[in-house]
Amino acid sequence: MKENIELRVCKGCDAPLPCSPESESFFTKGRDICDDCVKYERESKVKR
DSSP: OOOOOEEEEOTTTOOEEEEESGGGOSOSSOSSSOHHHHHHHHHHHHHO
């Protein structure tokens, strides 16, 4: 049986990304911001 995928809009980049099921989620490091934005935010703070 195929699972339904739930989407959520990232508040960092406005991209609609999967948030459910957990195995497909882009939101493992934050509830409202995707993992890529979290990583980018951390890297940009280090470079300053």
